[in-house]
Amino acid sequence: MASASVKDVAALAQVSVGTVSNVLNRPDIVSPETVERVQLAMEKLSYVRNEAARQLRLGHSQAIGLISFSGANPFFTDMAAAAENTASEAGYEVIIGNSNERSEREAGYLNLFEELRVRGVLLSPVGDVAPRLRRMRERDIPVVLVDRESSDSSFSSVSVDDVAGGALATQHLIDTGRTRLLFVGGPAGIQQVGDRLAGARSVVDQHPGVTLEVLFGESLTVFEGRRIGRIVADRAPADRPDAVFAANDLLAIGLLQSLFIDGKPAVPDQIALVGYDDILFAEASVVPLTSVRQPSRLIGETAVQILLEEADDRSLEPRHIRYQPELVVRESTTPR
Template sequence: MASASVKDVAALAQVSVGTVSNVLNRPEIVSAETVERVHQAMEKLSYVRNEAARQLRLGHSQAIGLITLSGANPFFTDVATAAENAAADAGYSVIVGNSNERQDREAGYLNLFEELRVRGVLLSPVGDAADRLRRMRDRGIPAVLVDRVSSDSTFSSVSVDDVAGGAMAAEHLIETGRTRLAFVGGPVAIQQVADRLAGARSVVARHPGVTLEFVDTAAPDVLEGRKAGQAIADRAPEDRPDAVFAANDLLAIGLLQTLFSDGKLAVPEEIALIGYDDIQFAGASVVPLTSIRQPSHLIGETAVQILLEEAENPGLEPRRVLYQPELVVRASTARR
């Protein structure tokens, strides 16, 4: 059986084809009674809008593409949720992809979004994606960087000052009486990790007698945190750090599982622990985790707002929105 057409809907609702089009695209200019009659006709006929044809007419879809670094990190889940809500308020949907910190997967999603003619792309890039994003922008698909600053200021970005966040974490640990600090996180090719480490190093450099070692990890996740925690616990007491700054909360939770839950070291008595992102699980962990909070919802909402503005006005100058992080103190860094 052939699918119903706009003409079929118009005939059943006893309106013009133009009125049906207005109900679909500009319902605010149609009377409520007519909108209801057209919707009833669509339901009776099981009418399905030909979105592909509509995209061809408009040159774009009513969707926004979002690529996050990690689908396992609740921080990016919160950003995506906020972006979806903001997009829905503007009449758009969001298609979410997870690069898993792999450039090939990131490129694959960018290819898909270009094929789908999305209205624009929100991207937390693995590396430098500027050339590819410029080509997409030339084809009418703007991009806004999320949780990352454009290296050459040619793209708008919405992020948090991670250097300041790293400095805040180190300063807090030093204020609680710790002097042998370790930064656990990696790979440093991820700009956020590098910036947080740089911020911590800048503070330590100003405090004589305080040291900071770097413990690299293959990924910023719970499993790598557990591995790092085991390596620290295996050291002689005099060789261990007395405080750990984890590059994110997932690493910190993995560290906590090994150090505290497995009974190897007391947190915070023997070793203090601070994370980054302040995900929901941070405050609910077995030892409530001190963390550096990022305004994840505000990041997602602002990124969508800027992206849609640039989609409507391609000549707008790129903007850089840089939010400040916030220290959230809990039991894992209690003063000695």
């Protein structure tokens, strides 16, 4: 049986084809009674919009692509939820992909979104993808970077001042009396990790007698935090740091789970611990975690707004919104 067409819907609802088109695309200009009549006709006929044909006509879909850096991190989950709400209010849907810190998965999602003719893309990039993003922009698909800035400032971005965040965390640890600091990060090539470390180093350089050890992990996950935590716990007491700054909360929570020495948690009595992102689990962990808070929802909302403005006006210059982080102090850094 052939699927119903717009003409079939118009005939059953006793309206013109143009009215059916308005109900589908601009229902605000059609009377509520007519909208209801057309919708009832669609339901009776099991009418399904031909989205492919619509995309060919408009040149784009009513979808926005979002590629998160790590779907396991609640920071990105909260940011994506805010982006979805903002996009929905503007009449768009968000298609979410997770690169899982892998460049090949990131490239696959960029290919998919280009094929789907999305209205634009929000991206937390793994590496330097500027050449690919320029090609997408030439094909009228704008891109806004999320939680990161482009190296040449050629793409709009919404991020947090991670250098300032790293400095906040480190200064707080020093203020609590700690002098042997350890920075635990994920892969060294991640810009956010590098910026947070730069902030930590800038503060340590101003305090003679304070040392900073750096340990890069393979990922920014709870499991990697556990592995590194066991390494720290196995050291002789004199060789352990008295404070750890983890590049995100997932690492910090994993560290906390492993830092039990002689059957007791080493945090905060022997080792102070600071995370980054201030996810929900930070406050709910066995020792409530001090963390650097990022405005995840505000980042998602702002990124969508900028993306849609650029989609409507390609002459706009790139904008770079950088929010300031906030230190949230809890029991994991109780002063000695």
